Amino acid sequence: MNKNIIVIGGGIIGLCTAYYLQKEGHQVTIVDKSNFTSGASYVNAGYITPSHFMPLAAPGIINKGIKWMFNSSSPFYVKPRLNIEFLKWTWDFKKSATALKVEKAIKPIKDINLFSRDLYEEMKAANDFNFHYERKGLLMCYKTDEVGEEEWKIGQRGIEEGLKVENLSAKDVENLEPKAGLNIKGAIYYHSDAHMTPNQFMSEMLIYLRSKGVRVFSNEKVIDIEISNKYISKVITDKQILTCDEVVLSAGSWSPLITKKIGLKIPIQAGKGYRINVNQSTNITIPAILCEAKVAVTPMDGFTRFAGTMEITGINNTINPKRVDAIAKAAKAYYNSVNITKSEKEKSECGLRPCTPDGLPYIGKSSKCNNLTIATGHAMMGWSLGPATGKLVSEIISNRKTSLNIVPFQPDRTF
Template sequence: MSRNIVIIGGGIIGVCTAYYLQKEGCKVTVIDKTNMDSGASHVNAGYITPSHFIPLATPGIITKGIKWMFNSSSPFYVKPRLDIDFLKWSLAFKKSATKEKVAKAIQPILNINLLGRDLYEDLKNTNDFNFHYEKKGLLMFYKSDKVGEEEWEVGKIGIQQGLQVENLSAKEVAKIEPNANLDIKGAVYYHSDAHMTPNLFMKEMISYLEKNGVTFYKNETVNDLQISRGEISSIITNKRALKADEVVLAAGSWSPIITKKLGLKIPIQAGKGYSINVKSDTKITIPSILCEAKVAVTPMNGFTRFAGTMEIAGINHDINPKRVAAIANAGKSYYKNLEISSKEKETANCGLRPCSPDGLPYIGKSNKCKNLTIATGHAMMGWSLGPVTGKLVSEIISDKKLSLNIDSFHPDRKF
């Protein structure tokens, strides 16, 4: 008899987990508090990012964060507040921002990103899907020598890790991106990366899952979890009670609210990011990051997306016009002919990325609950790590050999 699995959360992690579990013959139910057509999984930059092997918590980020804290349009904005979970997370973040811990995190982050990219390509090559996927790499644009040197130092680490990385002059960039009319000094070019159009993939994946027997309960909130003998015996939503052999927690920034019901604390803070869709022809063909501004630029199917900023300010979907304007201004600073209309800025979206203190996701079973598998805390790599997290969770639940070592991602790890 197939196992009955309930997945809490219907973002990229949740739907990819449902995909691999139904392939294993499991009966799968997905619960999501939204209509599953908005949020971080739909408005992100769509990057598959082996290049992003350095975690957010790095030496010097605390100093920058304190300076940026007083500027609501800065790339990394932390709203000070007297909240015990936020204060504990901040302390753990500070402890994680050391050279030793960053060096230890590089290999597991790179390994999981590379496998994630391979699995997207496997999905693309099946007869099940026809989503937009391009592997054109990622250009890290810089406007100052100082930032260029910093980016190249990271690039050299990438080369040591086996990635193909080049340091290009402005003239060399113009040869591969000839019509974008750039105002830069140069770029570090990662050939390893790919990009997609997230909302199109999400629609396609959800449609596939519905056709293949996965049940979706949309616009439902998990109110409680009933525990018996160290296991979740029932999931109580605002509309029903569900039984499950195994439960997967993939609720993103809302995950700590649910784990508290189990007496389990996983430090996560919501990191809000914004995106603007530009429908006019920007002549941009290769994804890029505008380094000084920390803005991502992605040529998607029918539009160009400008996305960025990290705003640690609790769970809310309030749009801050200053942060939207900062993204638009950054775009116009790097692309001389770029025009972003007032309407495009007014229709900007945001999403909440679940950020762990050390920049590593939580994947695996906690010792505090036998039939719960946790899959959250992916921060800015959530899109990149959707399929690989789903595959790993299916392997954990099916008691199969894991595709890679996940010790670094243990939900019970100490900070």
């Protein structure tokens, strides 16, 4: 049966969800508080990342986080604050950072990334779009032997999971990137990964959805929902009242504000990330992570993007110049030919990534509401997991068997 579905949130997750729902014949309406030009879906590194099968909440990250907490330019910065949601999330994060829980998370994260990559390639092959997409893999570039050994341990785990991974010397990397001028000791090379240009895809997807009859409301904030007997009948915005059969919540870091209205608390903290676009020629052709600095480098369509940092400081879009400078310094330290200009730094932007305590997204229905499907909490993998999440949500709402086991992603799970 075709349904009237409201998707709250128009980032990569929301748009991909609308894409698959309309293919199932449903009438879809997207509501977003932005104008579809900013946010995490537009400032991310554009990675499709089967390589990122290790959750953020990994053993050892707590000690690193405590050390980094006192350095506002560190790769992972948490600002301590007396906020009950933050304190609860921090405790759940600590409980999730165990070897046993990380091991349980690896396969679901890897599988959903591979599934999503295949779906991106299906979209590309369908000729409905003309977006930039390249599958050149990902270089995990390191400067110290210690970090190189850590990355190779993860790489070997990736091999066990069926990924093609190589341990490259500096000379090997130079053969792959002869003009980039990398100043490193070596790199772990994941052949599984791909990359894109986010703004391009988002723009094309919006045009496509509108052409298929999907209603899109921008600059419109959801302020309330009408619910009775575990059923949402209306979504109330600051401009109108919308009726519905089903609701999909894909509002990223703002999702807990909606779930509170149905008595469901989903632990999410906003993880701010920054990006600098470099229009000068860099001769970089393969995406890379600059490991010690935790900076992502992506050769996009017409420019190179340097992105990074994870800043847990609450919901705000304040640009911290120290964070931007840290990314620019890392670029110069790893690439001899790159010198990011003052003007490029001044044009930097940030986005908020919704982070769960255990590093797994929330995908599925909650026992608190029969016609609400939650699709959020993807952290740094939001771009990578857009199509997979959208496909799974469409299968859930259409009462089809899901392509993947979604039990690990249940919104009601405990930590």
